[in-house]
Each structure stands twice: as structure tokens, then as C-alpha cells.
Amino acid sequence: MTTFKRYFTYRLTQSVLRTVVFTVLALLMCLTAVNSSISYQYDFTKTASLESVATVLGILCFLIPILELSGFKNRRNLDTLYFFPIRRERMALAHYLSGLVQIFVIYTVSFVALWLTLVFKTDCFSLEYMPLYYILSLLAGLVIYSIACFIFGEANTGADGILFLALWTFAAYILMYTVRIYVLRELLRETQLWPYESIADWGPLYAPINNLTVIFQNLIETNRQRDPYSYTNSYAARYLSQAYMFAVWAALGLAAAFGFFYRFKRKDAHLAGEISNSIFGYKILIPLYGYSLLLMYSDLDIMTIIVFALMLTGYFFYRRSFKIKKSDIIIIACGILPMILSAILSGM
Template sequence: MIKILFNELKRSYRSVIIIFSIVTILLVILGLFGETFYFNFVRSYSESLGPYLAIVTIVLVIYNFSYNKSKVSCDLNFSLPLSKIKLYIAKYLLTIGEILVLGIVIGLLTNAFIGIRYYDIARLDRLNLYNLLSILACLGLASFSVPFYYFANSKGDGIVYLILGYLMLPLAFVAILNLSNNGNSEAMPGAFALSSVSIPFSLGGMMGSFLKESDNAIVIFNGSVASNMYISMLFLNFVPFIASLFFIKRDKIERAEQVDSKIFGYKVFIPIFFVSLTSIFRVSFDVGTLIYYIIILIAMYILYGIYRKSFKIKLPDLITMGAIFLYMIIVGAF
């Protein structure tokens, strides 16, 4: 495995250096010249490392897991003397390693900037805790994103799956709560805050909400409700990756560049997404609701168009669209 990891690193190091350089240069510029930088990190713990690293994480997942997205790439990668599972795990570990290295580099840089610019090292414990949690959140984000992207047939499908994946699960969660709780959608913001992609973005705010200026961050965070919730969500994000390991060997390579018609793809994701979405809001039959219905219909049509790689929608898709629309009206009416 180490040999494969090393070989894969050799194959991708140039592009990774480019990604790293862009992020680091951006950060250095912000650190040296950005006034909000200091305040964001030390005073309010709002978004800084987390969002940067989250965006880079998604870019790295897309970059490292595009090896099965075209026929020519499949011919090269899957004819090599490598088992599919080892290649998959090696790419995953490579992505994790890259996130760790980048997270640590950015973390050290921020510490250095704060030390140099503001001579304020008193609250570095908060910053270090924030950085550590951001890195862990991004490892969770990568673990959640890898299977969604890997099992797509093309890069475009992969990006759509990532978006649906990030939105679908919190939406479904809220929809179930909403339906079982007679239209109470209070859980919605909380659910979205715990989506794999939003944790790195909301972490700063979350920490700021329970830490006072004088608190020792690590002591307060350790054992708190927030930490328990955060750690639970973090581990949940690893579930899709672990589950995906059981499907790699049976995965059909020939699906690259084809219309993605597998069961756990558009076929299931689109209905779940729209059923969940339409279950969240209580709607009535006024003009605003009518516009909402039209937007939902257009969105469904566009997604089915992306799925079929054509805007000539097939009969089964039309039936599904009709069923979702009917469901939407029923939920709206009752």
C-alpha cells in the first residue's frame, strides 16, 4: 500500500503543488494585508481556515478521484497491476494526507501571522482548537464526498452528486421531522449546519457561540454538547466512505462517460431530493406558491436533462416528475 501511495503521490504531485501554492499565496496575502483576518480568527472564531480548507478538499476529491471518469483514463489506471480497492484506498489516503498537510501549513501560518502582526498569543489555544476541528471536519467532508463523486459516470455527474449529497441528507432528515411533527420546520437550520459541507463553514460561529473571551477553549469544548454533536457528525461522515469499500470490486468501469442509470444515482437521488424539499415547506395555493411550484418543476426538468444528457425527457422520468408534483400538492394542501 505504501508503494502505491508513493507512486500515486509521484503521479499527482505537480497538480497538488499548484493547488497548495494558490491557497498558500492567497492566505499569505490575506494574512499580511487583510484587516479582518485577525479578528476573524482570534476574536469571533468565525469562518477562516474551515471554508478555505473545505473548498480545497472538494477540489482535491474531484482531482484525485477523476481517474475513473473517462475511458482513456480507465484504460490506463485499471490495466495497471493494481487492485481496484487498493487504488481507491491509496487515492483516499493521498487526499487525506494532502488535506492534513495543507491544514497544518495554513494553521501554522495563521499562528505566525497573529504572532507577527498583533503580538497576541494569549488566545492561540482557541485558534489551535479551531484549526484542529476544521481539519477534522474537512477529513469528514472528504470521506463523505469521495463515494458520491467516485460512483458518478462523469465529472459533471460527480459534481451534481456532490451537491445533491450535501443537500439531500439534511433535507431528508428535516423532511422526516417535519412530516412527523406536523409541519414544524424548526430543525431545518440545525440540520443544514451539520451537513458535511457546512461544518467547516459553521465551526467558527459554533465555537464563538459557546466560548467567552476569557474561556480556556479546550477545557470548555471538551465534553460539551457541541463537541459530542460535532464528533458524532464527524464520524457519521466517514460512514459513506467505509460503506463504499464493499462496492468497489463490483463496480463496473465501463460506465465511464455513459448515461448514469444505476439505481443509487439520479434515479433515486432526484426523487429523494425533491420529495424532501417539498416536504419542508408548508405551502398554500397563492401566487407565491404557484411560482414555487414552477421553480421546482423547472429544477426537476433541468436535473433530469443533466441525467439523460438530453432535454428529451423519457416517459419514466415524466411519471416520476408527475408523482413528485402530485405529492407536492398533497403536502401543500394538507
């Protein structure tokens, strides 16, 4: 057995208890949801079953990378881990795969339990779609998990990593929203090019699982109706028409997985526990959120002060000091000063 296989096996054995606990919690969540969510309406039966299992998958895709990779944020731990005779990228692969196995086990058990419950509970749903949903949702989970691993891996501390994950979850949405509203609509007077719906639909980091679930939930619920089209969820139809976005997310996931291993191998051990200076961290996130919020509330008012305070707090948190850098002040000033100037000029 190679060192990698032994370490992978070790990681799996170490995560047994965690997997069992999470499986029990996931089962409780899914079975409670399936029992309480089947509602028999006038001529149509609805369920939020897939949503519950998709929520479990979504949570796991964010939580497991944090648990699997937190050990690499501690320099004392790296003194031990990095002298072991194993290549760093293989060590990272062992953690990445171990996390995937945990997600697979927890999700599969929850999914099968949910499926069986639906089979025995009602014949109103088209459960033949379940296997396809299971496979596609696992792939969507793989995409989100890979992106979450990359984002968390970019941080030098666990707290920064969690914050990066939280902020990146809506970063693309915020960015696209701002571009659409203020660049396309306000500046270019273009409203058709980039409809709002597609931004809201595909921007958040959990979108691949969420949108896939809405499509399949609709298929499962409506197909046995006499006139399925009359019951079709408008969101499901829209997501289906934008199905090419799944390919975009898959490409992002692939790039993130590659980026995760590439950056992991090259990351200096001395950075663990230090300020998270990655370009994929505060450096992008603070101005992205700050500028977007300033553009959303384009008038100089109390919101400008709040955003200014938020950006400043962001930099204090980033630098772990009240002494921030000149470049941070310039970035804040670049957002605030144009608004002050514009207010003065319009007042004149």
C-alpha cells in the same frame, strides 16, 4: 517495495505541482483574511482567521476528490489502469491517501502560517487552543473528504460527480427541513421535537468543519476577556451543546469511506462515462429536491411549474436525452398530481 507503495509514491510525485500551487493560493487567502479580519472593537478583538483556514480545508475536501478520482470516469483510461497488476481497492487507496496527503500539506502550511501571524500580530487571542483545533479540524476534514470521495465515486462522469457533490451538500438539510416543517409541524403539530436550529446547523455537508470552527473561534476570541460569557457567540454555545452530532458525522464518514472502497472494487469498468445510475445519485436527489421544494411552496402556483420544470430538466440531464423513462414521469407525477388534486378539491 510493494506495487501499492510504488503507485502511492508515483501518485504523490504526480501531485507535487498541484500541491505547491494550491498551497500558495491557500496561503494568500489565509494571510489576506487574517490581516484584514482582525478588528479591534471597543473592548473586544475579533478575527475571522479560523474561518479562512477552515474555508481552505472545506474547499480542498470537495476539490481534491474530484481531481484524484476523475481519471476513473474515463473508459479509455480504465483500459490502461485496470490491467495493471494491482488490486482495484489498493489503487483506490493510493488515490485516497494521496489526496489526503495533499490536503494535509496544504492545510498544515496554511494553518501554521496563520498561527504564526496571529502570534506575532496580537496577544488578544487564546492561541493555546490552536493545536487542539488543528487536530480536530483535520479529523472533521477527513470525514468530509471521505463522504465527498464516496459521492463523487458514485457518478460515472466527472460532471455528474460534481453535480452530486453540489446537491448532496444541502440534501440532508433540505430533507430534514421538509420533515420538520411538513411532517412534524403541519401533520403532527409537533414543534419541540426537532428544533429548526439544529437542522440548519448540522444539515449541510460542510457542517462538521464549520461548527467546529465557530466553537474554537469563540474560545480563541473570548477566553482572555474579563467576562468571557458575556462575549460568547450564541452559535458556538449551541453547537457545543449539540456536540454529539460530531459523533454522528464521524460515523457517516466512516461508513462513506467503507462504502467508497467497497463500491470502487465492485464497479464495472464499462460504466465509466455512462449514465450515472447509482441509487446515491439522481435517483434519490431529483425526487428529494423536487418533493421538498413542492412541500415548501405547498400552494399550486408558479413555483409548482418551476419545480416541475426543474425536475424535468433534472431527468433530461440524468438520461442525457429528452426521452425520459416511464419511472421518471411517474416520480414527477407523484409530486405534481397531489398538488393539482388538492387545489381542485379545495377550490370546490
